[in-house]
């Protein structure tokens with residue numbers, strides 16, 4: 001795993017860490033632009049995302065373009081050594097588009113059209129939108145595609161953030177065509193959807209509807225395919241826009257900014273079309289640590305979307321957003337700490353929405369790098385300081401996260417798991433987070449990988465609630481364990497195939513041999529109730545560990561119990577099991593133990609395999625290691641406003657890059673929102 005600075009993949013990018021944000025100069029008179037560029041330089045900004053919402057300015061009437069203003073903006077930026085991530089400007093079609101193509105406005109499931117006046121109001125499958133986008137992008141690519149300032153293309157903006165699924169006749173026809181491509185024949189579709197039940201058999205493709213308003217549960221496979229179709233429709237926007245750019249500039253480099261880990265988008269699939277993954281992340285600073293852990297989860301996801309390559313934090317806020325009911329400030333130092341938290345997990349770009357705070361319009365109360373009050377402000381001073389620091393951290397760019405643990409993620413599994421009419425209501429990310437947080441708190445790195453990745457790279461693979469498992473993937477997991485890997489999976493795993501059909505014969509049918517058990521029944525545990533579990537070998541006088549949400553009745557077929565349930569009619573039966581299979585081992589959790597237990601149990605399991613935290617630190621501290629070819633960087637970040645203890649262990653004396661290389665002491669109380677980036681050479 002050698003270091004891969006983004007610049008080796010995207011040659012026009014500035015070197016080192018990218019720093020900047022969305023720049024929307026069309027809101028301001030030209031006299032302001034020069035001042036902007038001067039202050040950007042002062043702040044250390046080296047990249048801005050330009051023209052994201054500029055369509056109406058660039059094409060004021062259909063087919064008539066005005067690029068003069070953009071020429072001048074790019075020139076000014078370039079003179080000030082600020083590169084451009086140029087948007088395709090398609091995120092919000094102008095008013096003339098809505099007037100000429102009312103059918104291009106998205107239709108809600110209630111049959112109501114969106115009106116003009118907000119943003120991102122287009123139907124994802126609109127032919128008129130697609131063709132107007134292609135015309136605009138072609139002109140942009142012809143004019144700017146080879147401009148040395150244009151380093152990267154910003155495809156659209158947060159596709160699907162406001163509208164992902166549209167329920168218009170065009171989308172219905174597209175859904176039918178999508179199904180025809182997937183199944184070939186109606187017979188195959190009827191079989192896959194199980195339409196023999198509830199009298200749902202289709203005799204003609206035109207009879208198939210989008211799952212809009214049904215009296216009760218819609219057919220689950222229909223709903224699952226609709227999730228796939230919605231994601232594919234949005235992915236097609238990325239594909240269309242990339243193709244339009246590359247038809248003019250074949251070597252153009254592209255990205256698109258994802259919204260956290262939005263359910264409607266199978267981002268792993270989308271980012272295959274891009275050169276780098278880019279994330280917009282707005283954790284609530286008021287929520288503190290839990291939100292920082294959620295952000296860390298997203299960082300791990302986005303790193304995983306491009307198989308470990310550095311990603312760009314494309315948007316965050318410097319101070320406060322304007323869209324929560326109470327928009328609290330990031331406290332002094334918190335923006336810096338949160339920026340380094342992204343970098344710690346592989347971000348090589350720290351960007352914001354937006355450069356200068358708006359004077360008018362919907363986002364005038366949203367924080368910016370340059371607030372209303374101007375450069376003589378706390379926020380701008382912090383921005384300038386961070387910019388200066390980042391310039392001295394160039395050598396971190398391209399370094400990778402050497403994780404030995406993988407968390408297995410599959411968006412089809414999420415969609416299927418969260419469909420209604422299940423034994424309980426499942427929240428995929430919540431379950432995923434139990435495990436991610438346990439690793440975070442143990443200061444152990446994990447990659448979030450697809451089941452199709454090369455699992456052999458990892459000592460431990462954790463697959464939380466792998467509900468949907470096609471045959472080939474079960475084979476892969478079987479091989480992984482038999483070759484020496486450690487697999488940990490949980491309740492309600494291995495239940496259905498890719499069409500939502502149950503694998504019969506006792507759960508988890510395809511993994512019974514690997515896990516050495518069979519699950520006969522399950523018992524959801526309501527939120528106000530608990531079961532308990534006790535480690536085998538612990539005396540009856542030991543208090544039971546509370547567990548909740550789900551429990552299962554297991555019969556052992558070779559596995560040994562690690563813990564047993566203490567309550568209810570299956571008290572005494574296995575709650576956690578362990579099974580040697582081939583050269584490896586498979587663990588099964590038949591319930592959700594309380595977080596503290598999960599953490600200490602995992603710590604031991606990982607410790608047995610030599611996987612340990614690099615330093616000793618409390619639960620408010622984020623710790624992450626990045627590795628370049630001959631140097632390692634240890635990020636230690638205090639997410640709390642109060643000081644917290646850190647014991648640097650083998651890192652004692654290592655130079656801290658944020659303190660001019662001063663050696664770090666053996667232990668200290670790291671100040672509130674304090675950050676250290678330690679370095680050491682490796683051979």
Ligand code: GAL
Pocket residue numbers: 157158161280282315321322353363366
């Ligand atoms: C993002 C969006 C930006 C801005 C920002 C505000 O979702 O891409 O344009 O609206 O939110 O937080």
